[in-house]
Amino acid sequence: MATSFTVNGKAATTDAPPATPLLWVIREGLKLTGTKFGCGTGLCGACMVHIDGKRAYSCQTQVSEIAGKSVTTIEGLSPDSSHPLQKAWLAEHVPQCGYCQSGQIMSAADLLKQKPKPTRDEIVEHMNTNICRCGTYQRIVRAVERAARES
Amino acid sequence: MNKPLKHPTALSRRQVMIGAAGLSFAFALPGRAGASALAAARSGKALSPWVSIASDGTIMIMSAATEMGQGSMTSLPLVLAEELDADWSKVKIVTAPAVEAIYGNPGFQGMMYTAGSNAVTSYYGPLRIFGAQVRRVLLDNAAKTLGVPVDELTTEPSLVVHSKSGRRLSYGEIAATAEVPAKAPEIKPDQLKKAKDFRLITKDVMRVELPGKVNGTARYSIDLHVPNMLYGTVLRAPVEGSVPDKIDEAKAKAIAGVVRIVRLPYGVGTLAETPWAAFEARRALTQSVTWTRTGTAWGFDSDKGIERFAADAKNPARMSTEWSRIGDPRAQMPKAASTLEAEYRCDYAYHAQMEPLNAIASVSPAGDAVEIWAGTQSQTTATEAPAKILGISKDKVKLHDMLMGGGFGRRGNRDVDFIIDAVLMSKEAGRPVKVMWTREDDFANGRFRPISAHALKAGFDPSGKLSTWQHRIAVDRVGAYMDPVRYQAAGGKDFIAMLGADLKGYDVPHQLVEQLYRDTGVRTNPLRGISFIANRFATESFVDEIARKRGIDPVAYHLDLLKGTPRAIKVVERVVQMAEWGKKREGRALGFAYLDYSGSQVAGIAEISLNRTNGEIKVHNFWCTIDCGVAVQPDNVVAQQESSIVYGLGVALTEVITIKNGAVEQSNFYDYHVPRMKDVPAMHIEVIQTDNHPTGAGQMATPLVAPAIAGAVAELTGVRLRHTPFTPDRVKKALG
Known part of the structure; x- marks a missing residue:
């Protein structure tokens, strides 16, 4: 079953199993590799993204939780490193x-x-x-x- | 006309190491065709294996060191650019290929290896010469073009200037038609720039890879995607030397996306279409694989091990080997008017680089070549080990050395375990494979700073002067395990376990340092600050202890011992001023430590308070001075000391790896506590610029932290902490 959401303002879908961490969808599916894998357990913060405007550990967020939501990664923080x-x-x-x-x-x-x-x-x-x-x-x-x- | 060299890797290391002959050879190498073969990424005219200049003025400079955050990717090319008189804004940096004959590190016998904080130290002299040689070639060509004597020409950034006529030629214009001589021009030391003329060295520039590190575009090997790639993980044996016995694949193979389960010589691999499937399969395997009970560490418990080490270090009947000796300590110790003894201990510690180990490999269908993408501290081991395991020659290994998400000594071992994973898995898969370790793998297969126990004895003459010093160290071996090749080359001396044990710079006429070689079978590696951390914790703590026992201020005592070492005195006096040593502080105290680390002079003072109820030490301030000679990038030297202090703080206070029945007990950041923002003191660093040859900057303050804290605790409580890390439990126990 495909899950639809937006990443950095653009529509995205994934057919990854519902328990897959968002981190791997972002990094390997969408190839937005600025978001990092560090510990896989929400202890280090290397995977931090924004979901609907608030920070979240993408390694602790399952695909099943992001349907219809808006994800921002480092690549979407600003278009030209101007933040x-x-x-x-x-x-x-x-x-x-x-x-x-x-x-x-x-x-x-x-x-x-x-x-x-x-x-x-x-x-x-x-x-x-x-x-x-x-x-x-x-x-x-x-x-x-x-x-x-x-x- | 110079003949291009077909097999540059066939050069012996000696040819590079013999100075002028080696340099001129390296210079002549690219004559015409060779240089492009060495670095496909370069464009423009190759003026040396290190430099090419395009007609638009772009200057490509090779970076021979690998980048793990320490800044060598900027500082080494910057040194060359200084003598070349290059316009830094036109410089592009290209990572050098694994060709030791040209790019090898003179500090590691020509091996390409970035470690020991020696990149700038070792390459500084050669790179200045190389830069000056290329500048000279440009000048000679310009003289010909302009029809003027070369000594009427000068340079400005990327320009040759004939001031008499006002004519100017850009480096790009010259390079377009330049002829490169077969033999490099000779450059004498007095033809190099004077320090007062430096435009780049000692001035801060933006590190070249920094902009990509704030917008997600910096590329680490873990970020790469190779067409047709599979994902892999490896479940390793809990104990080094064990191999998989029975493998029940059923559960792992049932996971959607899993392609294959692979039996490896040392573990079990999973191959999958997605990383998550590979990780899930690895998790499923943990209960489905049994291991042979081969290997040394089975039955080893580190808590009992350190007790045995300590008992052996203290017991003179236990055999030791002499590490170093000054004077006649064996004869003098029995004659001492009085003596003092003490014992110190250090636990295993883990690197915890933020990027879990990983690599991508693509083995050719015939198995006769491999392409590798990895973050490595050594291009040499990262190409030699895969060549060996595939039975191919090293020139069939194409390495892309990527930015590292931290190194700290974890990525330089001879067998490059994390790269071999990818090579073997790609060979099995017949496709490119990205193998990633989970954080749990990174712990379980960690290669740690060794445990050590230190027995120290000081002998005093009748006037009370410290005259004889003995330090016996029982320490788990590192060199023989992590790099048998270098260990043998060093004549079987375990530098990675023993450096820093000598009392460098101290006026003590009779000194003896002994090693009790121990091999528990536990995996070990150098860790930032290497053996200086343990050995200076012991020696600096003991000097502090002696001073306090004799009622002398520890700084005054140090200054007296260091009176023959003016550079040391300067860093000590300055840090004392900065911290206002001697000023009483309510509920807080100061502790001091000094270190000569590979020639760099460093001193540090910690200000701490202590919660006697729960045993927690809080470090409020840390002052540090460093004289590393010419500080090529001063702000980066500051940054590296901040970084070193934070690293030292973790090893001093909280970080401990324990081994139970040969296996690592910790598994992630919930049971291994690295410093977080709340734990970090205000750090005050001062770089003392001198005109000495540059020495290391990347880890120099790390070993200061534990002894400085221990000294401060002694000042505050009168109690001596003897076992790092100073965990709350240990502190409470010591306070009684």
Whole structure:
């Protein structure tokens, strides 16, 4: 049975079994590989996307749950890396290996949508879901603060 | 006219290593046809195996190191571009093919291997020469075109300038008609740029691969799709050396999309049309495969193992081998007026690179060639091991080395386990296969930082001066397991287990470091900070302990021991200033550590508080200074220290792998705790630029963290923590 939803504003369908995690549909079916596989258990945040405007672990979201919903991935955050967070991420030279950063940026975008001017504590609380093994946390905080300031 | 070389890989390593002859040979190599064979992706005129310039001015520079977030993909080409006087905005970077004779790392006997934070250290000199040689060729060609003596010409970024006449030629224009000499021009060291003239080195540029890392376009091997590709997983034996015995395929094969179950020499593979089907099949197999009880680690429990290691390290009757010696410690220790002894321990730790290991391989139908896409720290092992297992020559292995979602030492082992998975599965499938490890696989088949137990003894002369030092280390072997080839080449010395044990820079006249070689059968690898983490935890903690026992300020004590090492003193004095060492803090305390890591001077101070009820240590601030000589990319050096500190924090406080009956007990991030944003202190890093040859930056602060925290806990409570990680349970137990 095909499931229909939208990804980055475009219609999409998948005939993957209903229990398949959205992550694999996005990455291997739709070939939007900016969303990453990290732990498969909702513990690291590398797979973070937005579903109907709120952040969600795509590895913990089954295909059966997304019918009719709107999914945004890092590729759909902006057409040209012009989202204030993407600009701030480069200005602060945040990424190292970069593997977790799509998920970090999607988490941060969700925060700024809820709270355009978060405090440092609110940033830390919100971003604690996302692991960065390169330890870029200090720069992530700076980048979120910069994006909040400059947007 | 120079003859193109047909088989560049047949060159002996010696030819590359012999300096000028090797360089000129490498330079002459691309004469006409060779260079395009070396790098199909390049366009324009090949002026050296490292550089080609297109007529539109685009400059292609080869990147010989692999990129795992440390920045070498930018900093190495930048060094070459500096001497070439290239316009950096016109530079395109191309990953170098696995041709060791040209691109090998002089720091690893010419092997292509990115590890040990030595890429800039090892390539800095050669790349400057290569850049200067190409610039010289451009100048010579321009002189001919303009009909002027070459010494009337100068360069500006990507331009040759004849100031007398005001004429200018762009590098692109020159390259279009340039003739490349058969022999590379000789460049003397005094013809290289002076530091004051640097435009790129020591200035920060945007790392080349960063823009793709904020919009999802950066490509790791796990992101690639090859036509007609299948997905695979591998269920491995719980213990290294075991092989599958009985396999009941029924449940796994019944899953929709599963193509085949494959018996491998060391595990059971699943082949499927989708990744999820492959993962589901792997899950179904976990209860359907039995394993032979072959292999060393069966019956091994790490909690009992570390007790045995500690007892052996302490017991002088247990045989050891001498690792290093200064003076006459064996004769001097018995004569000491007083002595002090201490013991330290370290547990297994896991790399936890964020990208679970994976690779894509496409074995040709005849089995006589293979194409591989993988993130690897070594292009050499990533091509040699597949060639060996397929029984083909190395030049039949085409490697695409991709960005790595973290390396930390996990991706350089000689047998490249995660690549061989894909090679064997593709051979079985007769199609390209992407093999992905689950996070659980990545844990279960992890290759860990080894366990170690350290027995230390200090001998003092009648005046109280530390005169004799003995350090006995019982440590699980690493080198012999992770890279037998390099281990043999190193004369059977286990550098990956023992480096950092020596008291480099300290004024202690008699020193002895001994190794008690242990082989538990547990899989091990270098891990960021390698053995410096364990060995400096022991040595720096002991120096701190000695100072406190003698009622001396630990920093003052260090400065006295380091008095013959001015560069060390500078980093120590500066970090002390930054942290306001000596200033009392309510409920908090400071601890200090210093390290000479492959020549880089690093010092760190941790500020901590401690919850005595639950045993949790909180690190509030960490100050760090580093002198790594010429810091090619200063902000990146800062970033690498931040990163190193966070990594060290996990290994110091929370990260522990335990082994039960030979198997790994942890399986994902719920039972293995890496630092998250809440755990991270405010980090204050200062790079002290000096004109020394550049030394490592990628992991230097990691070993400072545990001893600095332990020192701070001792300052706050008087209690010495002796076993990393300092988990809350251990802290509570130590506090009593």
